[in-house]
Amino acid sequence: MHFDADSVVPLFQQVAEQLQAGILSGAFQDNEQVPSTTAMARQYQLNPATVLKGMNVLVDAGLIEKKRGIGMFVCDGATAKLQQLAIADFGDTLKPVIQAAKALGMDKQALLAAIDKGWEQ
Amino acid sequence: MSTITISGVQKKYHQKPVLKTVNLTIEPNQVYGLLGRNGVGKSTLMRIIANRTRIKVGTVTLDGESVFENEQAQNRIYLMSTAKLLPQEEKVYKLFKLIKTMYGDFDEAYAKHLAEAFELDTHRKLRKLSTGYQTIANLIIALCVPCDFIFLDEPVLGLDANHRELFYQELAETFSSKPRTFVIATHLIEEVSGLLNHVFVIADGKVSLDEDVEVLQQRGRQISGPAALVQDYLQGVPVLHTTRLGGMMTAYCLQTPLERPLPAGVSLDGMNLQRLFIEVTRKSGGHDEI
Incomplete structure (x- = not known):
């Protein structure tokens, strides 16, 4: 994980995004414990309130849940849920690629051909 | 919850005004950055709050009572600074005991853990330690006193990069497990910025910025x-x-x-x-x- 103090994304949002990325990548699997607020605050030298606020974004989204006295756990099905969201949002991921292709004067066919070529590699 | 309120504080040195009119509120369980250019009066302000410098104009109160010459209030406030406030001829482990009698409590287990983590030899006299280790000894005391308001004036002076990181990590951890207020005056802003909730910037003898870090980041x-x-x-x-x-x-x-x-x-x-x-x-x- 990496946190960027220069970013326009508030730090708590960065915490939330990185935790989501961790779930999506399988670093934190369904029903597994995520690092405690204290451990994350210590590791990345962040204010624990910032970390907690970031974690609460995921709690509100039903991705992690608090088990009293033990800690935070990834909800059952969270990985699949995040995958579906990422697929639904894939258009946003593609936007800069399409823009870059347009800026180079490529047409749709040329972009699709480039994707075909990249897919096979 | 206790709050320190600083109002209308002025301080002159040799007829030259350093603090012109300072108004601040220090809330419980926050990590503040107290920022300002060299010589702007950050240390002076901290010394005033900790009853080490007298003022003629202005008040500093804790729960509505003046903190000046107020032992009860001062027992809840700790100032760590590079000024040699502690007896230099004392061995570090004896200093820990001395602080315990002064403040009524001291987290000895945590002090032991920190001394080991920083590889500080507590059987040496404070005076005999290098600049960096003198700062470390001071820091360990600041993190182990039972006070509600801890003022850290240049807490990483003389510390190498590894020791600075270790200090920030320990600060995050101890703050998480035992919330209290830290006010940190430092010039190494980037290093500490993730830990701060709120910043005060002092310029030209006044508070020129008093804002939550999150608000600053948003706009x-x-x-x-x-x-x-x-x-x-x-x-x-x-x-x-x-x-x-x-x-x-x-x-x-x-x-x-x-x-x-x-x-x-x-x-x-x-x-x-x-x-x-x-x-x-x-x-x-x-x-x-x-």
Whole structure:
């Protein structure tokens, strides 16, 4: 994980995004414990309130849940849920690629051909 | 919950005003950054709160009672600074005991853990330690006293990069497990910025910025692009500072009108605390209106 103090994304949002990325990548699997607020605050030298606020974004989204006295756990099905969201949002991921292709004067066919070529590699 | 309230504090040294009128509120369970250029009076302000410097004008209260000559209040306030406030001829482990009798309690187990983590030899006299280790001994005491308000004046002076990181990590951990208030005066702003909830910037004897870090992050931006477009985008908005290079302009703004559409060719970047500090305390600065 990496946190960027220069970013326009508030730090708590960065915490939330990185935790989501961790779930999506399988670093934190369904029903597994995520690092405690204290451990994350210590590791990345962040204010624990910032970390907690970031974690609460995921709690509100039903991705992690608090088990009293033990800690935070990834909800059952969270990985699949995040995958579906990422697929639904894939258009946003593609936007800069399409823009870059347009800026180079490529047409749709040329972009699709480039994707075909990249897919096979 | 207890609060320290600083109102109308003034301090002169040799007829020269250092603090002109300082008003601040220090809330419980926060990590504050107290920022300011060299010689601006950060240490003076901390010394006033900790009853080490007297003032003639202004008040500092804890729960409504003056903290001056008030042992009960001072028992809840700890000032760690590079000034040699502790007996230099004492061995470090004896200092820990001395502090325990002075403050009624001291987290000896945590002090032992910290001494081991920093590899501090507690059987040496404070005076015999290197600059860095003298700071470390001071820091360990500051993190182990049972006080509600801990003031750290230049807490990493003389510490190497590894020891600085270890200190920030220990601070995050101890703050998480036992919330209390830390007020940190430092010039190494970038290193500490993730830990801060709130910043005070002192300039020209006054508090020139008193804001939550999250608010600064939400609306503080560097806006760059062709001068006319940047000016147009920021019409009527107070701007901290602008720089120009040919026809290009960069404006630093705390109240960026993010709801306005951004003209093509103009870019918005976050403003980190260090950059913000430089812009707020720049000598020629001031709030220009574009």
